[in-house]
Amino acid sequence: MKSKIILLFFTLCLATGAVAKSRNVKFRSLDVKEFARYIERADVMLVDVRTPEEYAEGHIVGVDRNLDVRSATFFNDYQSLPKDKRIAVYCRGGGRSKQVAGVLAGNGYKVVELSGGYNSWVEAGGSVEK
Helix, strand or coil: CCCHHHHHHHHHHHHHHHHHHCCCCCCCCCCCCHHHHCCCCCCCCEEEECCCHHHHHHHHHHCCCCCCCCCHHHHHHHCCCCCCCCEEEEEEEEEEEHHHHHHHHCCEEEEEEEEEHHHHHHCCCCCEEE
16 A cells, blocks of 8 residues: 555656646756755755655754655645745655655745755765764
8 A cells, every 4th residue: 555655656746747847847956065055044944855764864964854755645744844945855866856846846935956865965975963
């Protein structure tokens, strides 16, 4: 059952992303250096979109929210993010965060995502915590 929900979610993400692209909705993918500068801004909310288990293993210092993109409640959960702030998202390798960025941008959020995800952050020596 859980695998069916996950499959449905990713299908919806891809479909939403395709709609967003056709409407010219955009988000930026930033490298580690750009992302580090970006999340220092006061008007940015840092959101980790990995599973709670991945988050517990380590996350970027200063995360404001952990919203599991694979959760059955994600489409309700993300709507609690403030639209008056810029949203910076990341996942483990960059795939899920690009999907989430497309969904958020398509719904009126100002969003950027970390290209290469948490793995690239760690490889570059970025600050992490558990």
